[in-house]
Amino acid sequence: MNSLTWFYAATAGWGLAAAVALLGGSAPGAARGTVKGALRAACVLSALGGAAAVAGGVSSLLWGNSRVVSLGGAVVVGTMQLQASSLAGVFTALLGLVAVALAAYAPRYHEAGAGSAVYLAVYNLTLVAALAVFTAANVVTFLVAWESVALLCYLLILRHPRRDTVASGAFWFLALSETGFVLIIAAFVILATQAHSMQLDVIAARAHLVPAGWRDAAYLLALTGFGFKAGLVPLHVWLPEAHPVAPADGSAFLSGLVVKLGAYGIALFAFRLLPIGAAWLGLLTLAAGAVTAAIGILYALNERDLKRFLAFSTIENTGIIVIAFGAAMVFGSYGRRDLWAFLLLAGLYHVANHGTYKSLLFLEAGVVEHAAGTRDMDRLGGLIHRLPRSAVITLVGTLGIAALPPLNGFVSEWLIFQGLFQGFRTGSHLIGILIVLAAATLGLTSGLAIYAFVRGYGIPFLGMPRTRQAAAASERGQPTAGPGLLAAACVALAVGAPLVLLALSRAVRTVTGVALRPLLLPGNLTVIPAHTDFSAFSPTYLAVFLIAVTVVPVLIYLAGRPRADSVTVPVWDGGMVAFRPRMQYSAMTFSAPTRVTFDALYRPSVSLRRASDDPAGRSGPVHYETEVTPVFLRYLYRPVIRAVEWLADTVRPIQSGDVNLYLLYVFVVILLAYLIGAL
Amino acid sequence: MPMWFARGLRRGIVTTRYPARPEPSAAGLPTPPAFDAQRIDAALADRLCELCPSRALRLVKGDGEAGGDVLVFDVGACTACGRCQEAAPGAVTASGEFELAATARGHLVKRIPLAEARP
Amino acid sequence: MAASGGAGPATGPALGGRAGEAGQEQRVAAELRARVARQFGRSLHIRTLDTGSCAVCEQEIRLLAAPHYDLHRLGFFFTPAPRHADLLMVTGPMIRAFGVAARKTFDAMPGPKIVVATGACALGGVYPADAFTHGGVGEVLPVDVWIPGCPPSPLALLQGLLVAVDRLAEKVAGLTFIAGAQPGEVPQ
Numbered sequence: 001m002n003s004l005t006w007f008y009a010a011t012a013g014w015g016l017a018a019a020v021a022l023l024g025g026s027a028p029g030a031a032r033g034t035v036k037g038a039l040r041a042a043c044v045l046s047a048l049g050g051a052a053a054v055a056g057g058v059s060s061l062l063w064g065n066s067r068v069v070s071l072g073g074a075v076v077v078g079t080m081q082l083q084a085s086s087l088a089g090v091f092t093a094l095l096g097l098v099a100v101a102l103a104a105y106a107p108r109y110h111e112a113g114a115g116s117a118v119y120l121a122v123y124n125l126t127l128v129a130a131l132a133v134f135t136a137a138n139v140v141t142f143l144v145a146w147e148s149v150a151l152l153c154y155l156l157i158l159r160h161p162r163r164d165t166v167a168s169g170a171f172w173f174l175a176l177s178e179t180g181f182v183l184i185i186a187a188f189v190i191l192a193t194q195a196h197s198m199q200l201d202v203i204a205a206r207a208h209l210v211p212a213g214w215r216d217a218a219y220l221l222a223l224t225g226f227g228f229k230a231g232l233v234p235l236h237v238w239l240p241e242a243h244p245v246a247p248a249d250g251s252a253f254l255s256g257l258v259v260k261l262g263a264y265g266i267a268l269f270a271f272r273l274l275p276i277g278a279a280w281l282g283l284l285t286l287a288a289g290a291v292t293a294a295i296g297i298l299y300a301l302n303e304r305d306l307k308r309f310l311a312f313s314t315i316e317n318t319g320i321i322v323i324a325f326g327a328a329m330v331f332g333s334y335g336r337r338d339l340w341a342f343l344l345l346a347g348l349y350h351v352a353n354h355g356t357y358k359s360l361l362f363l364e365a366g367v368v369e370h371a372a373g374t375r376d377m378d379r380l381g382g383l384i385h386r387l388p389r390s391a392v393i394t395l396v397g398t399l400g401i402a403a404l405p406p407l408n409g410f411v412s413e414w415l416i417f418q419g420l421f422q423g424f425r426t427g428s429h430l431i432g433i434l435i436v437l438a439a440a441t442l443g444l445t446s447g448l449a450i451y452a453f454v455r456g457y458g459i460p461f462l463g464m465p466r467t468r469q470a471a472a473a474s475e476r477g478q479p480t481a482g483p484g485l486l487a488a489a490c491v492a493l494a495v496g497a498p499l500v501l502l503a504l505s506r507a508v509r510t511v512t513g514v515a516l517r518p519l520l521l522p523g524n525l526t527v528i529p530a531h532t533d534f535s536a537f538s539p540t541y542l543a544v545f546l547i548a549v550t551v552v553p554v555l556i557y558l559a560g561r562p563r564a565d566s567v568t569v570p571v572w573d574g575g576m577v578a579f580r581p582r583m584q585y586s587a588m589t590f591s592a593p594t595r596v597t598f599d600a601l602y603r604p605s606v607s608l609r610r611a612s613d614d615p616a617g618r619s620g621p622v623h624y625e626t627e628v629t630p631v632f633l634r635y636l637y638r639p640v641i642r643a644v645e646w647l648a649d650t651v652r653p654i655q656s657g658d659v660n661l662y663l664l665y666v667f668v669v670i671l672l673a674y675l676i677g678a679l
Numbered sequence: 680m681p682m683w684f685a686r687g688l689r690r691g692i693v694t695t696r697y698p699a700r701p702e703p704s705a706a707g708l709p710t711p712p713a714f715d716a717q718r719i720d721a722a723l724a725d726r727l728c729e730l731c732p733s734r735a736l737r738l739v740k741g742d743g744e745a746g747g748d749v750l751v752f753d754v755g756a757c758t759a760c761g762r763c764q765e766a767a768p769g770a771v772t773a774s775g776e777f778e779l780a781a782t783a784r785g786h787l788v789k790r791i792p793l794a795e796a797r798p
Numbered sequence: 799m800a801a802s803g804g805a806g807p808a809t810g811p812a813l814g815g816r817a818g819e820a821g822q823e824q825r826v827a828a829e830l831r832a833r834v835a836r837q838f839g840r841s842l843h844i845r846t847l848d849t850g851s852c853a854v855c856e857q858e859i860r861l862l863a864a865p866h867y868d869l870h871r872l873g874f875f876f877t878p879a880p881r882h883a884d885l886l887m888v889t890g891p892m893i894r895a896f897g898v899a900a901r902k903t904f905d906a907m908p909g910p911k912i913v914v915a916t917g918a919c920a921l922g923g924v925y926p927a928d929a930f931t932h933g934g935v936g937e938v939l940p941v942d943v944w945i946p947g948c949p950p951s952p953l954a955l956l957q958g959l960l961v962a963v964d965r966l967a968e969k970v971a972g973l974t975f976i977a978g979a980q981p982g983e984v985p986q
Contacts, residue, residue, distance in 0.1 A: 569906060572879070572880055572881055572902075575900075577898045695867060705953055711975065713975045713977040714976060715976075716977075733918060733923045754970065754975065755918065755923055756918055756946075757918065757946060758918050758923070758947075759947070760948075770977075776970070776973055777951060777954045778954065778966075779947065779950075779957075779969070780944065780945045780970065781968060781970050781971065782943055782944075782961065783971075786968070786970055786971040787944060787946060787970060789973075789975045791974070791975065791976055
């Protein structure tokens with residue numbers, strides 16, 4: 001079946017889901033059972049649509065670009081055109097997977113009611129809009145779909161508009177999205193006018209005729225514009241503001257998919273629309289990615305709120321994806337087309353992996369929030385005993401995102417590292433050094449990510465509960481199927497890495513024309529990336545080996561049980577008489593070493609107040625507050641905001657409210673129009 | 680660094696040879712007292728028991744073989760403070776023993792039969 | 799094993815329990831002694847435990863690692879982990895607040911293990927049992943070797959450790975502390 005047919009099926013499923021949710025769920029006077037049934041039906045339809053989207057995505061990976069289909073001409077400038085492209089294959093498959101998981105998650109997470117019904121309807125329409133972005137074949141379709149996604153996501157974030165900080169979080173999302181949109185329009189307009197066509201295929205074919213200056217300008221505008229959506233530093237500030245206030249599946253959708261729209265845009269411009277350009281563009285992209293990754297994880301280490309923490313981790317992973325794309329561009333500029341294609345493949349693999357485990361983690365954050373009543377890590381603890389299934393699923397996601405073998409994060413990060421290590425093959429010492437610096441930054445980021453996720457999993461799930469609410473958390477009624485599906489997907493993406501690489505290498509061959517498969521998979525389960533003499537690794541064998549290494553000692557232990565004359569005593573705990581929860585690490589103390597090491601970045605401020613200075617310590621409560629300076633908000637955004645406000649104030653006198661003045665404006669404009677028309 | 684090395688070579692080995700050879704600096708250690716039973720009578724014994732700050736001395740009347748008093752000295756409780764030696768310099772002297780490890784608590788409780796009050 | 803100084807019978811330590819008085823216990827003790835000498839004679843790991851002392855005993859114990867006394871040449875080592883320790887060296891009068899922790903430390907040590915009570919406080923000397931203290935380590939833990947002194951000098955500590963691993967014979971059992979021709983000798 002044609003990829004596009006699958007996508008039509010997906011759209012139909014999601015559209016029906018939206019209709020069912022809206023009509024059945026929010027009809028006035030509907031019985032509660034009807035509402036619940038309608039929402040369930042909507043979720044089933046949404047899951048079916050998701051499955052269709054996965055099928056379409058995988059088939060477009062394998063079978064290449066489909067033909068361009070035109071749908072009607074009702075839009076202002078030109079017709080809507082769709083095409084299932086290979087480059088978008090990963091993204092659409094991810095969209096489908098996330099849609100299925102969220103559909104399984106929604107019935108138990110959302111309370112049945114009119115608000116949830118409208119939310120689910122809007123959400124399914126967002127899925128359709130996102131699919132349209134990925135399958136857009138001309139500029140107008142892309143832009144219309146893009147803006148639709150932005151507006152619909154704004155509504156998703158505003159699920160509970162009356163709660164604290166929700167409105168401001170949603171506003172940050174919308175404001176930065178619109179700013180990026182302006183730049184994206186500019187980039188597309190430049191290319192479309194220079195290539196004299198709105199169709200993406202035609203632009204790609206003619207792009208080498210466009211003067212280099214325009215090409216570079218278009219790419220820079222695209223990098224910045226899509227960078228707003230992807231979360232490149234310093235364009236990232238909406239992520240930590242919007243993610244905590246959206247509902248859990250909304251946050252999962254934002255991080256798992258909407259951020260990937262930005263990555264898709266950058267890949268579209270860098271690999272499909274524009275030919276290989278000058279090296280400095282690639283280096284700029286690489287630098288942006290490296291800075292984003294490092295800063296993202298450094299700020300993640302400072303967060304107590306689970307969702308803000310995960311939002312910063314998304315920023316870090318966007319940085320990793322952009323590092324892969326940037327390094328690919330650099331290799332391409334130096335004529336190494338095999339490495340160019342290879343790093344594109346590694347970046348796409350990381351897109352798939354990150355979408356999977358980040359969605360999983362956000363869904364589980366929602367479960368934790370509902371079970372224990374709080375997202376604050378310092379109020380949680382011991383959840384592994386109270387939410388056992390969620391704990392195991394979250395562990396799979398955490399191991400994945402920390403890039404630990406044998407899971408999928410390890411495979412994609414290893415591939416990116418292997419690509420970066422080939423920097424010496426460009427022939428230029430300077431470029432080699434710069435690429436090695438990027439690899440070093442990626443190494444720092446990976447190490448800090450492990451540190452951050454030990455904290456992110458250990459503090460809430462392990463140890464003793466720090467509050468009564470955490471101790472009373474229960475798994476009853478919490479959704480497990482959705483996150484469980486994503487956990488299974490993580491394992492499948494890792495153990496089935498040869499299959500994934502097969503599909504991705506086919507897609508990359510369609511996009512770049514380079515056939516990587518003979519270089520990549522000589523024996524069918526071993527991966528030799530980038531260059532035949534450099535390194536080799538088999539994810540499948542590694543997974544089997546690690547399981548064996550864990551299972552065999554357990555079997556040996558069970559076979560030779562402790563003998564009769566041995567004594568069992570409690571674990572040595574330092575002789576503590578009574579271990580209290582407050583003696584445990586807190587989230588902030590666990591990450592305190594980074595605040596000391598990187599204090600030039602954080603500039604922490606500490607305030608310590610006590611009622612008196614009694615040296616015997618009996619002065620009463622002590623108030624200790626420490627805050628990390630929000631560097632970007634304070635030094636970049638606030639001046640810009642103030643400048644805009646100043647400009648608005650300066651221009652306000654035009655709106656005087658005086659009708660006579662308005663008539664004068666009309667007269668002046670008509671006069672000017674005549675004069676200009678006459679010239 | 681080179682000065683430290685030179686100094687070390689000059690001073691030679693400072694590690695004690697104990698237990699293979701006796702340690703000369705041990706002569707200056709404070710040690711528990713030894714009691715001359717001939718010179719201690721009941722009154723002096725009472726005073727010594729009161730003086731001992733760690734209750735290491737105890738006088739048991741009439742517990743000796745010929746009905747005499749016994750001064751029970753718990754070496755384990757002795758802190759070698761020297762007050763009993765100051766009070767009765769002739770009768771109580773430093774024993775000079777510092778190798779006092781015992782494998783049973785009872786080995787550290789010494790009975791010193793005093794001279795009989797009546798000849 | 800060479801024994802320097804000391805007269806009288808060499809009554810070595812029993813393991814993890816009090817030295818017995820009856821003859822059968824002496825035979826068992828002799829077997830255990832031989833085992834101890836084989837196992838710990840050349841390498842012994844010591845875990846120190848302060849149950850409320852004034853810390854002067856700790857200073858003397860710390861001096862054992864200094865170049866002048868150098869317990870490493872005798873095969874003794876300090877370890878902080880009870881799981882790795884063979885010998886528990888306890889100072890202080892065993893204050894009541896510490897009883898649970900002391901018991902836990904002792905339980906965490908794998909057998910065979912030796913307990914050495916160090917200093918006059920640990921032997922029950924300076925502080926009698928009251929609301930604040932048990933009055934001696936022997937009230938809570940089974941002690942094998944008792945080392946008097948306030949504080950015991952590092953040489954006395956070395957002698958105590960060597961007695962504990964049966965490399966030196968116990969000397970004090972044969973001393974009378976009765977002043978004679980030579981101080982401390984049996985006057986016969």
